[in-house]
Amino acid sequence: MTRSFASRSGYILAMGALAIVLFCLSVLLDRQAFFACWLSAWWTCAGAVLGSQMNLWLHDLTGGAWGLPLRPIWRRAMAGLPMLLALMLPLIAACWLFYPWSDPGWTPHSRYPAFQARWLSPAFVTARLLAYGALWQLLSIIPSRQRKGLSAVGLIIYGLTITLAGVDLILSLMPQWHSSGFGLIALTMQMKLGFALAVALGAAPHRWQPRRHADRGGMASDAGATPSSTFPGQLGRDWGNLLLMYVMMWAYLAFVQFLIIWAENLPNEIAWYVPRMQSGWAWLGIFLACAGFCVPLLLLLLRSVKQDCRRLRAVAAALCVIGWLESVWVILPSVPGLGWHALWMAPLALAGMAALICYMAISVAPRSRVTQGDRNSMRELESEP
Numbered sequence: 001m002t003r004s005f006a007s008r009s010g011y012i013l014a015m016g017a018l019a020i021v022l023f024c025l026s027v028l029l030d031r032q033a034f035f036a037c038w039l040s041a042w043w044t045c046a047g048a049v050l051g052s053q054m055n056l057w058l059h060d061l062t063g064g065a066w067g068l069p070l071r072p073i074w075r076r077a078m079a080g081l082p083m084l085l086a087l088m089l090p091l092i093a094a095c096w097l098f099y100p101w102s103d104p105g106w107t108p109h110s111r112y113p114a115f116q117a118r119w120l121s122p123a124f125v126t127a128r129l130l131a132y133g134a135l136w137q138l139l140s141i142i143p144s145r146q147r148k149g150l151s152a153v154g155l156i157i158y159g160l161t162i163t164l165a166g167v168d169l170i171l172s173l174m175p176q177w178h179s180s181g182f183g184l185i186a187l188t189m190q191m192k193l194g195f196a197l198a199v200a201l202g203a204a205p206h207r208w209q210p211r212r213h214a215d216r217g218g219m220a221s222d223a224g225a226t227p228s229s230t231f232p233g234q235l236g237r238d239w240g241n242l243l244l245m246y247v248m249m250w251a252y253l254a255f256v257q258f259l260i261i262w263a264e265n266l267p268n269e270i271a272w273y274v275p276r277m278q279s280g281w282a283w284l285g286i287f288l289a290c291a292g293f294c295v296p297l298l299l300l301l302l303r304s305v306k307q308d309c310r311r312l313r314a315v316a317a318a319l320c321v322i323g324w325l326e327s328v329w330v331i332l333p334s335v336p337g338l339g340w341h342a343l344w345m346a347p348l349a350l351a352g353m354a355a356l357i358c359y360m361a362i363s364v365a366p367r368s369r370v371t372q373g374d375r376n377s378m379r380e381l382e383s384e385p
Contacts, residue, residue, distance in 0.1 A: 016355025051194020
């Protein structure tokens with residue numbers, strides 16, 4: 001590790017630790033906002049890390065040259081999983097101090113109150129969260145590239161655990177509300193964020209400039225080469241089409257859930273949407289519908305956007321920011337009595353967590369095994385016009 005790299009990673013660690021310390025002091029101002037903002041930041045970071053693992057396994061199953069440049073980025077993101085699990089510890093404390101069902105006098109209001117009371121008991125939720133973390137860590141260290149069966153099993157386990165974690169951590173903020181489609185929405189949010197993050201980091205224009213050739217004296221020469229900001233061959237179109245697929249899948253699931261609940265118009269069903277449509281949170285919902293679906297849909301239909309490195313990178317980076325706002329929108333309105341402190345606490349928590357996870361991701365260099373078939377696919381990809 002070079003001195004400049006070490007100093008850069010140390011700077012990231014220091015800034016992340018400082019942001020976390022400042023954020024933790026905010027618990028003295030508003031404990032509800034502290035746990036709510038911590039949860040929204042953690043869920044966003046979990047989408048980047050765990051969504052990267054799911055996309056990595058998806059590429060194991062499908063193959064294709066489109067995923068080869070993104071695999072090192074996904075592996076690097078997965079290196080931050082231990083830090084993500086460490087940052088989950090305050091959520092375990094939230095099981096005893098923050099959620100409505102953590103109150104000893106809480107009474108379930110559902111068709112099966114006895115089951116809900118046992119399922120949402122703080123001890124049982126804590127045990128499940130620890131089990132989820134252990135499974136995620138175990139699955140991340142199992143090599144699966146050469147065994148597609150392991151990738152398929154990993155995707156199934158991740159789908160189940162992410163669904164249950166979404167119910168335990170987010171859906172249970174309003175125990176009277178339930179949705180059979182919320183797990184799919186949570187899963188799609190994470191896979192979309194993981195893919196968008198990889199495209200934002202992997203679409204740097206300098207990666208696709210013509211290679212320099214060394215002359216006889218050993219000096220690099222790029223005579224006749226002009227910098228290019230376009231992807232080779234089909235690569236940019238593949239990435240853009242996959243981003244469009246994730247955007248449309250998320251929008252479809254969210255809209256279908258809203259349409260069904262709106263048509264039924266039952267008190268327990270609409271309880272989740274009332275604070276999001278009859279308060280200031282409605283403006284964030286409108287923004288997410290426009291910036292998270294309408295604008296990306298129009299842009300990703302254009303080949304000029306998908307084939308240009310800078311434009312596609314900008315769209316992917318914007319989807320990463322929107323991924324955090326989605327987490328804020330699905331979590332914070334469910335917490336009653338939030339003060340204005342949440343406006344600055346939410347971005348501070350995200351900045352601190354992202355810095356700490358980034359430090360671990362760039363400090364731990366995962367070994368990426370490249371097969372001969374991968375090399376041949378990359379050569380064919382770079383040789384395409």
